[in-house]
Amino acid sequence: MLPPVFGVLFDGIAYGMLLFVLSVGLSVTLGLMNFVNLAHCAFAMLGGYVTVILMRDLHWPFFATLPMAFCAAALLSIVVERILYRRLYRASDLDQVLLTIGLAFISVAIAAWFFGTQQQPITLPSYLHGSFNVMGLNIAAYRLFLIAIGIVVTVMLIVTVEHTRFGAQVRAAVDNQRMARGLGIDVDRTFAITFALGSGLAGLGGALAIEIVGLDPQFAFTYLVYVLIIVSVGGLGSIGGSFAAACLIGVSDIAGKYYAPQLGAFLIYLVMVAVLMWRPAGLFGRR
Amino acid sequence: MTDIPTVAPQLYLQSRSRWRPIEIVFWLATLLPFWLFPDYLSLASQIAVASLFALSLDLILGYAGVVSLGHAAFFGLGAYTAGLFSIYVWGEVFTGLIAGAAVAALVGYASSFIISRFRHLTLIMITLGLGLLLHEAANSAGWLTGGSDGLQGIEVWKVAGLFSFDLYGVTAYSYTLGVLFVVFLAARRLINSPFGLALRGIRENFVRMPAIGADSNSHIRKVYTISAALAGVAGALIAQTTQTVSLEALSFERSADVLVMLVLGGAGRLYGGLIGAAVFMIARDQFSGIAPQYWYFWIGILLVVVVMLLPNGILGGLSKIFARWSRR
Numbered sequence: 001m002l003p004p005v006f007g008v009l010f011d012g013i014a015y016g017m018l019l020f021v022l023s024v025g026l027s028v029t030l031g032l033m034n035f036v037n038l039a040h041c042a043f044a045m046l047g048g049y050v051t052v053i054l055m056r057d058l059h060w061p062f063f064a065t066l067p068m069a070f071c072a073a074a075l076l077s078i079v080v081e082r083i084l085y086r087r088l089y090r091a092s093d094l095d096q097v098l099l100t101i102g103l104a105f106i107s108v109a110i111a112a113w114f115f116g117t118q119q120q121p122i123t124l125p126s127y128l129h130g131s132f133n134v135m136g137l138n139i140a141a142y143r144l145f146l147i148a149i150g151i152v153v154t155v156m157l158i159v160t161v162e163h164t165r166f167g168a169q170v171r172a173a174v175d176n177q178r179m180a181r182g183l184g185i186d187v188d189r190t191f192a193i194t195f196a197l198g199s200g201l202a203g204l205g206g207a208l209a210i211e212i213v214g215l216d217p218q219f220a221f222t223y224l225v226y227v228l229i230i231v232s233v234g235g236l237g238s239i240g241g242s243f244a245a246a247c248l249i250g251v252s253d254i255a256g257k258y259y260a261p262q263l264g265a266f267l268i269y270l271v272m273v274a275v276l277m278w279r280p281a282g283l284f285g286r287r
Numbered sequence: 288m289t290d291i292p293t294v295a296p297q298l299y300l301q302s303r304s305r306w307r308p309i310e311i312v313f314w315l316a317t318l319l320p321f322w323l324f325p326d327y328l329s330l331a332s333q334i335a336v337a338s339l340f341a342l343s344l345d346l347i348l349g350y351a352g353v354v355s356l357g358h359a360a361f362f363g364l365g366a367y368t369a370g371l372f373s374i375y376v377w378g379e380v381f382t383g384l385i386a387g388a389a390v391a392a393l394v395g396y397a398s399s400f401i402i403s404r405f406r407h408l409t410l411i412m413i414t415l416g417l418g419l420l421l422h423e424a425a426n427s428a429g430w431l432t433g434g435s436d437g438l439q440g441i442e443v444w445k446v447a448g449l450f451s452f453d454l455y456g457v458t459a460y461s462y463t464l465g466v467l468f469v470v471f472l473a474a475r476r477l478i479n480s481p482f483g484l485a486l487r488g489i490r491e492n493f494v495r496m497p498a499i500g501a502d503s504n505s506h507i508r509k510v511y512t513i514s515a516a517l518a519g520v521a522g523a524l525i526a527q528t529t530q531t532v533s534l535e536a537l538s539f540e541r542s543a544d545v546l547v548m549l550v551l552g553g554a555g556r557l558y559g560g561l562i563g564a565a566v567f568m569i570a571r572d573q574f575s576g577i578a579p580q581y582w583y584f585w586i587g588i589l590l591v592v593v594v595m596l597l598p599n600g601i602l603g604g605l606s607k608i609f610a611r612w613s614r615r
Contacts, residue, residue: 036408084591093407094354095594098550101543102590109584221539225419232412262427269420273413277401280409 007137008258009251014143016250017150018212022205023227024157024242025198031174031237033089033191038100039080040202041224042107043073047203048215049111052120062125066207073203074196081195086188104220111217120215128211142211149208153201157239170194174237229272235285244283296481304479313558317464321457328456329528334568335463336524341548341560342467342474343517348546349555350478351510352490353402354411356542357418361391361515363425363537365522370438370532371431378444380527384466387523388516395515399508406493415539422537437533441526452528459528466524470517475557477513486510490555547586551593553600562601 026040047069054060054068080103088096124142131140161167172180173187181187209215209223226249234245249268256267275283294302320331340362347353365387372386398417405413425432432438445451450458477483485501496503526532535541544567552563570589574582597604 030408034408036411084595088594091594093411094348094550094554095598097354097356097411098546098590099594101546102587102594105583105587105590107587109581109587113581113584225415225539228412228415232409236408263423266420266423266427269416269423273416273420276405276409276413276416280405 008255010137010139011143012251012254013247014140014146014150014250015212015254016247017146018205018209019226019230019250020150020243020246021153021201021208022223023202023230023246024153024239025195025201026227027231027234027242028170028174028237028239029191029195029198030231032170032177032194034236035085035089036093036096036100037085038097038224038228039103039107039220040100040199041206041227042104042220043077043199044202044206044209044223045107045111045215045217045219046076046206047073048206048210048219049115049120050203051207051210052115052122052215055122056120062122062128066204069203069207070200071203073206074200077199078192078196081192085195104224107220108217111220115217117217120210122210124211146208146212153204154239154243161239166190166193226268229268231282233272233275233282235282238282238284241282241284300479300481300484304475310558313561314468320460325455325457328460330568330572332456332459332463332528333525334565335460335467336521336528337545337548337564337568338561339463339467339470339524340518340521340545341552341564342471342557343514343521344545344549345554345557345560346474346477346486346510346514346517347507348549349559350483350486350490351507352493353507353511355414356411356539356546357414357416357421358514358518358545359537359539359541360418360421361395361518362522362525362541362545363421363532363534364391364394365519366526366532366536367425367432367438367522368519369523369526370441373441373443373527374438378442380443380446380462383443383527384520384523387526388519391519391522392512392516395519396508396512399511399515402511403504403507415542418537418539418542422534422539425537426534432532432534435534437531438526439531441530441532443527443530452530456528463524463528466520470520471557471561474517478557482506482509487555547590549600551589551600553602556600556602559600559602566601 022041022044026037029035029037050069050072051062051065054065055062060068084099084103088099128142128145131138133139161170169180169185169190172183172185173190177187206215206219209219213223230242230245230249233249234241234243249271252271253265253268256263256265260267279285317335320328324331340358343361344355344358347355347358368390369383369387372383376382376386401413401417402410426434428434429436443452446458446462450461452458478486485496485506488496488499488501489503489506493503496506522536525536548563548567549560550563551567552561553559570585571582574585593600599607
């Protein structure tokens with residue numbers, strides 16, 4: 001029999017995987033372009049609502065909606081990048097923060113307009129329901145599924161970044177953008193693709209998050225805080241850093257809620273401030 | 288740049304601190320609500336408080352270039368301190384203001400050692416994190432702050448022993464406007480001093496200032512403490528005039544709102560925060576009457592438009608138009 005601390009660890013890592021899928025796109029785009037995109041979770045929210053509409057109104061199976069959530073967020077991000085973001089790459093942090101907070105506000109209002117402010121529940125397929133018992137641990141099927149998705153996404157990202165031509169271009173651009181341009185890498189195009197992929201992953205994360213944390217118009221802000229914490233703790237542009245930070249924050253959050261509920265969200269903010277005081281560039285950051 | 292001064296530094300600073308007619312007109316116009324909109328005086332006093340808060344953010348953001356997403360921390364500290372002061376000590380308002388400012392300044396000074404070490408995204412995240420930490424702390428310490436129910440039972444005495452806070456807000460507006468004016472004078476003096484000039488130098492080039500003999504870190508520590516104290520005064524004012532403090536005073540929304548006000552008016556200009564706060568609060572008052580839940584849609588549109596079309600806010604746009612017009 002395993003002590004309950006393993007149960008907390010399991011739930012924390014499952015939650016961390018969800019946060020990782022939500023935040024990894026932002027980390028890479030921040031590292032690549034230094035573009036502070038506070039509307040990242042608005043794309044996640046879009047993915048969530050796509051899944052809700054497809055499942056509830058069109059009766060699609062849950063798994064078929066996940067790619068659609070990815071594509072919807074990726075497509076919208078390409079449009080937004082073309083029209084708005086592209087003009088602000090060289091602007092100050094403050095302008096980027098303001099523009100993207102503005103977009104997040106707009107997305108919250110639009111979601112409230114179309115869907116109301118209530119939570120949007122979905123009904124999962126039966127095989128993701130329930131839980132099973134392993135050595136005294138209560139393992140929820142959906143959380144196991146989240147961990148599996150998290151690992152698949154991580155492996156795919158690492159393979160893409162480490163072993164493909166595109167990945168090499170991304171790494172070169174993150175390391176030294178001017179040099180990469182000098183070598184003939186089309187950094188703007190690389191960035192647009194990376195941005196779309198990252199937003200798509202956020203959309204996927206939004207769809208996966210419905211079962212765990214629910215979906216309402218405030219999602220774009222509630223989870224923005226978590227995503228920003230993970231990005232800054234993990235270090236900009238680092239996939240491994242985001243992964244480690246997501247696990248750290250996920251476990252801290254669940255452990256905090258389990259062992260010291262009166263502290264509320266205190267613990268994760270404390271972890272973030274402590275890590276940033278110790279290493280201003282994040283755990284795996286280089287700048 | 289065409290306005291590089293060729294005069295002696297003292298004369299340059301003196302010429303900047305001279306009062307212009309438009310400024311006198313502005314401050315006379317702030318008295319108009321007493322006669323023109325006597326039904327809106329409580330809104331006017333909220334605008335005065337928001338202006339003061341935006342002015343405090345302007346000192347660090349507009350002048351020293353320190354972007355903060357957690358400035359509500361000091362506003363909330365001032366508000367809770369003034370509220371608790373009136374419950375546990377006495378209800379005299381001016382000492383309450385000083386208490387609020389002192390506590391906010393103390394915390395501001397302590398955190399300024401962290402703030403001055405970082406720039407860019409890390410700085411934004413640290414300010415956000417500290418703000419959220421304080422919000423959670425106030426939420427947890429329900430025995431002191433009343434938690435999510437807010438602080439109840441604030442009773443303040445008459446201002447200077449003569450004027451009690453009435454339903455129409457005559458006293459509230461006079462009081463907040465008076466405090467705003469005094470603080471504004473102090474901020475104006477500060478900005479038009481060599482210290483203010485050094486702050487602008489830090490905003491333009493953080494690394495170069497120490498090389499010409501102005502230690503960036505210690506300047507940022509000083510201005511951050513001052514700014515925290517002013518935000519504390521603003522918070523204390525809202526606690527005294529509304530006689531309640533809720534957790535909302537510490538929230539991220541309040542930090543975001545004040546940022547929007549300042550940028551809307553024009554950061555790095557003394558009147559930017561004042562104009563922005565007035566436009567923002569009046570627009571919110573009008574729009575909330577129509578559809579409160581969609582107010583943030585318009586804020587969002589406003590932000591996108593300001594960033595894309597008016598990079599220096601309303602005042603920046605106006606002064607550009609004015610410059611073009613006067614060149615003709």
